[in-house]
Amino acid sequence: MQDFPEMQNNLLLKALRGESVDRPPVWMMRQAGRYLPEYMELRRKYSFFERVETPELAAEITMQPIERFGPDAAIIFSDILVIPQALGLEVTLNEGEGPRLPNPIRTAQDALAIRVPDVADRLHYVMEALTITRKRLDGRAALIGFAGAPWTILCYMIEGRGSKDFARVKQFCYTQPEAASHLLEVITQTTIAYLKAQINAGAQAVQVFDSWAGLLGPEDFSEWAFPYLNTISQAITEVPVILYPKGSWYALERLSFKTNAAAIGVDWTVTPEYARSATRNEITLQGNFDPSKLMLPPDQIKAGVTRMIKRFGVQRYIVNLGHGILPNIPVHHAGAFIDAVKEYRA
Amino acid sequence: MQDFPEMQNNLLLKALRGESVDRPPVWMMRQAGRYLPEYMELRRKYSFFERVETPELAAEITMQPIERFGPDAAIIFSDILVIPQALGLEVTLNEGEGPRLPNPIRTAQDALAIRVPDVADRLHYVMEALTITRKRLDGRAALIGFAGAPWTILCYMIEGRGSKDFARVKQFCYTQPEAASHLLEVITQTTIAYLKAQINAGAQAVQVFDSWAGLLGPEDFSEWAFPYLNTISQAITEVPVILYPKGSWYALERLSFKTNAAAIGVDWTVTPEYARSATRNEITLQGNFDPSKLMLPPDQIKAGVTRMIKRFGVQRYIVNLGHGILPNIPVHHAGAFIDAVKEYRA
Numbered sequence: 063m064q065d066f067p068e069m070q071n072n073l074l075l076k077a078l079r080g081e082s083v084d085r086p087p088v089w090m091m092r093q094a095g096r097y098l099p100e101y102m103e104l105r106r107k108y109s110f111f112e113r114v115e116t117p118e119l120a121a122e123i124t125m126q127p128i129e130r131f132g133p134d135a136a137i138i139f140s141d142i143l144v145i146p147q148a149l150g151l152e153v154t155l156n157e158g159e160g161p162r163l164p165n166p167i168r169t170a171q172d173a174l175a176i177r178v179p180d181v182a183d184r185l186h187y188v189m190e191a192l193t194i195t196r197k198r199l200d201g202r203a204a205l206i207g208f209a210g211a212p213w214t215i216l217c218y219m220i221e222g223r224g225s226k227d228f229a230r231v232k233q234f235c236y237t238q239p240e241a242a243s244h245l246l247e248v249i250t251q252t253t254i255a256y257l258k259a260q261i262n263a264g265a266q267a268v269q270v271f272d273s274w275a276g277l278l279g280p281e282d283f284s285e286w287a288f289p290y291l292n293t294i295s296q297a298i299t300e301v302p303v304i305l306y307p308k309g310s311w312y313a314l315e316r317l318s319f320k321t322n323a324a325a326i327g328v329d330w331t332v333t334p335e336y337a338r339s340a341t342r343n344e345i346t347l348q349g350n351f352d353p354s355k356l357m358l359p360p361d362q363i364k365a366g367v368t369r370m371i372k373r374f375g376v377q378r379y380i381v382n383l384g385h386g387i388l389p390n391i392p393v394h395h396a397g398a399f400i401d402a403v404k405e406y407r408a
Numbered sequence: 409m410q411d412f413p414e415m416q417n418n419l420l421l422k423a424l425r426g427e428s429v430d431r432p433p434v435w436m437m438r439q440a441g442r443y444l445p446e447y448m449e450l451r452r453k454y455s456f457f458e459r460v461e462t463p464e465l466a467a468e469i470t471m472q473p474i475e476r477f478g479p480d481a482a483i484i485f486s487d488i489l490v491i492p493q494a495l496g497l498e499v500t501l502n503e504g505e506g507p508r509l510p511n512p513i514r515t516a517q518d519a520l521a522i523r524v525p526d527v528a529d530r531l532h533y534v535m536e537a538l539t540i541t542r543k544r545l546d547g548r549a550a551l552i553g554f555a556g557a558p559w560t561i562l563c564y565m566i567e568g569r570g571s572k573d574f575a576r577v578k579q580f581c582y583t584q585p586e587a588a589s590h591l592l593e594v595i596t597q598t599t600i601a602y603l604k605a606q607i608n609a610g611a612q613a614v615q616v617f618d619s620w621a622g623l624l625g626p627e628d629f630s631e632w633a634f635p636y637l638n639t640i641s642q643a644i645t646e647v648p649v650i651l652y653p654k655g656s657w658y659a660l661e662r663l664s665f666k667t668n669a670a671a672i673g674v675d676w677t678v679t680p681e682y683a684r685s686a687t688r689n690e691i692t693l694q695g696n697f698d699p700s701k702l703m704l705p706p707d708q709i710k711a712g713v714t715r716m717i718k719r720f721g722v723q724r725y726i727v728n729l730g731h732g733i734l735p736n737i738p739v740h741h742a743g744a745f746i747d748a749v750k751e752y753r754a
């Protein structure tokens with residue numbers, strides 16, 4: 063562990079530890095992204111992989127929303143598909159189209175051949191970016207590392223891309239359960255090593271994105287998503303873990319009580335009251351502003367944020383969107399979102 | 409109202425009326441579709457619009473799963489986008505890609521210019537197909553008519569196609585609420601007239617598909633989806649109405665108690681126990697087998713169906729998938745699904 067600047071802003075870590083705060087911390091999923099003109103400038107100059115794999119660039123991009131808005135957390139600029147890459151799968155990207163895996167896994171044989179790699183070596187650039195960023199943050203905001211959840215990574219590794227129904231990955235799980243479990247286990251162990259390396263490099267909390275969890279019914283979630291999320295949460299004892307199972311409203315209770323998570327991220331289809339009641343008001347919650355609502359006029363954004371804080375409560379709460387910020391949001395609308403939290407008075 | 413053959417199979421209508429049955433009725437959403445070789449044969453000969461707009465062809469396609477599997481209901485072969493067509497919007501289709509509206513609504517002015525058409529005249533071919541089908545069914549199965557829900561139709565009319573986040577239609581609603589409400593009102597009135605014409609032509613129940621309801625948070629659902637679903641359900645007094653709000657688990661209670669619906673369709677992210685408890689066991693429920701699970705071996709499909717019936721209960725229940733059947737399902741797997749219900753003994 064390196065010697066990092068002293069924290070001046072502990073809001074996020076306090077909320078994650080359940081300590082009392084005067085106002086909730088705030089950050090935005092995908093806050094370093096296409097809605098920012100300064101990001102678009104770098105995007106014109108450097109390819110996606112150059113941006114992700116050049117530590118200086120990734121750190122600069124991570125810092126952009128910090129310098130502009132001053133949120134309470136920075137999330138390292140990277141992509142969940144670095145894990146399939148580390149596992150030996152090719153990932154391509156046409157800007158604006160989303161990433162693709164041109165040679166996804168299609169057979170049990172392919173799946174069973176996948177082994178846990180030396181992820182800290184393969185993805186050293188992420189760790190370097192974290193260290194640079196942590197220093198550059200100078201304690202102004204907490205630094206969050208992240209990874210995709212095993213189920214979501216499996217979806218990409220088998221579908222090759224996003225899908226409407228994820229029929230292929232489900233078919234794989236139903237008809238080749240041993241190969242699917244092997245892959246999920248390998249992804250899980252790789253992810254644990256990856257998150258530990260991120261923590262060692264400076265990440266002060268980690269978030270696990272289960273973006274496609276909501277495609278699973280409650281029982282499939284128990285079989286194909288929950289055990290791996292749980293293993294990760296139990297293995298990461300160094301820093302708080304945030305689990306974000308998009309769409310899995312039905313899993314809030316077991317994620318909060320049966321894992322080692324410090325916080326659960328919720329999307330906007332869940333009311334604050336439901337989320338608090340499902341988790342018996344005993345865990346930190348993060349979310350859940352509908353990203354589309356950042357298209358409302360700034361005064362309505364601010365009113366919406368204030369109302370959301372009142373409903374979740376100030377304690378054990380991290381203000382965030384319910385999913386990543388959309389590319390077409392006016393910058394000052396994102397600013398209004400952050401400002402509303404900083405101006406909040408109970 | 410015409411003189412139709414006497415019903416020999418009243419299972420669906422009994423379940424919809426809450427009358428006692430020996431086993432639940434069964435049908436499958438999109439049961440006339442691409443997984444059927446006899447459908448693929450017609451698909452090779454006739455374009456999508458020929459299939460939808462030629463009453464004899466639409467009737468023949470509707471009958472295909474009836475002749476093969478003998479489910480308890482036939483749903484007329486058509487498409488929810490006939491309503492945007494009737495409202496004057498162009499709809500195109502490249503086979504395998506899903507439909508597109510190449511000139512979607514983009515301004516308040518465009519929206520406010522849309523008026524309720526003479527839908528029975530514009531869509532006369534659907535009514536003709538219903539009448540032919542009803543006669544051809546000869547009472548062996550109930551005939552279901554359908555339409556898209558106003559919110560889902562609005563999504564297509566503004567996005568022009570399916571979308572990952574439906575940011576454009578939400579932006580339209582948030583920034584042009586009067587134009588959005590006008591459109592939703594016009595779609596609602598058109599849909600009511602359309603469903604009444606379908607009933608007059610032979611439909612014995614109607615289903616309203618809110619395929620994109622789950623993209624809305626609970627409060628947006630209250631504003632942009634619920635009132636229009638409710639208006640439709642109250643206006644259709646002639647036959648039972650099934651509301652299918654995909655993804656809107658949080659709305660089950662109000663849909664069952666505050667509308668005039670006879671049944672609510674549920675997707676597979678909802679457990680039978682949750683659905684029964686949210687609707688206080690007072691309404692007929694329909695669903696909710698994960699369509700991907702039809703890729704399991706037939707004996708596992710049958711075990712899953714039996715278990716599902718036990719959990720929902722035999723009364724006030726219609727066995728169905730949680731969404732449309734997928735194109736790559738082996739035909740005999742679909743048969744196993746239907747057979748499992750027919751073989752069910754309490």
